[in-house]
Amino acid sequence: MKVTLVYISLIISLIITFVRTQSVAFDSSISIQLFHALDSNNPDSFTSRGNISIVSINSADYQINQKPLKQNELQLFKDLAKNGKFYRLRAEVISTDGIKTSFLTSSKACHLMESQLHDFLTISFDHNNVVVSINLRPVNLETFSDCDDSFLKSVNSNAFNTVVTLKNIDIAPSPDTVGFIQKLEREREQRERGENSKDNRSFLQKYWMYIVPAVILLLISGVSNPEAQGSASGNGNQR
Known part of the structure; x- marks a missing residue:
């Protein structure tokens, strides 16, 4: 019974890998929609921030379009920073067949304010060019202050200046699952025939x-x- 379940799990894993591989063609274009949560009273309310179009993964060729913050949005952002809240970003990856995958990342709002809305967005891919993670961080994070109110007075930007980094994750060698399952199956058959307890050589x-x-x-x-x-x-x- 256990061996049968292992076989079923392996088949399902292979099917999922095949489907994900087919959904993103080699070095194909990818569209990513960006949404952010600015209202601390409605933390699950996301509004559009912009979009990223990845033209080529191998050459790291991309285009990014982001909306400047309106006056009320900038004030909401400052309120997040003043109260020590986190700025949350949701990225929706749209594959060539229309399937959407969402990723959530965050950073302290005061750090983003202190960096004048200058941030890094790292998009990581697996060996099949499938997006596996998206992470946001402000520039010069190691030099930031303790987020006091003084930095809010120096904020003079209402537009994000984002640098996108495309990163391929190295995959470690996978275990020989098929060989292990075959070994278990042989041992089970030997036990059923009683070959382990008797040596006829x-x-x-x-x-x-x-x-x-x-x-x-x-x-x-x-x-x-x-x-x-x-x-x-x-x-x-x-x-």
Whole structure:
């Protein structure tokens, strides 16, 4: 029963991998819609921020279009920063067959404000050019302050300046699942036939690795000591 379940899981995994591979052609274009949550009173309310069109994954060729923040949106953003809240970004990846996959990432709003809305967006792909993660972070994150109110006065930008990085994730060698399942199946069949508890091999088949070296040593010792053989032959002639 356990082996059957393992087989079923393996087949489902192979089918999912095949479907995902077919849904994104090699080095095909990808569209990503960006939405952000600015209202701290409605944290699950997302509005449009812009979109990214990836023309070529291999050459990291992309185009990004983002909307400037309206005055009320900028004020909501400042309120998030002032209250130590997180800025949340939702990215919807649209494959060539229309399937949407959503990713959620966040950063402290005050850090984004302090960076003058200058941020990095890292898009990671697996070996099939399928998006597996999207992460947002402000520039110069290591030099930010403790998010006091003073930085809000220096904010003079209402438009995002985003640098997109396309990253391929190295996949570790996968385990030999098929070989392991086949081994389990053979062991199960052997147990059912009772072959594990009884060894029907002959004596020579079991211990040939010990017998052959002993015979070789005897032959070598006989060849290397011809005088003893000659002396024994001479004594026999004298009689």
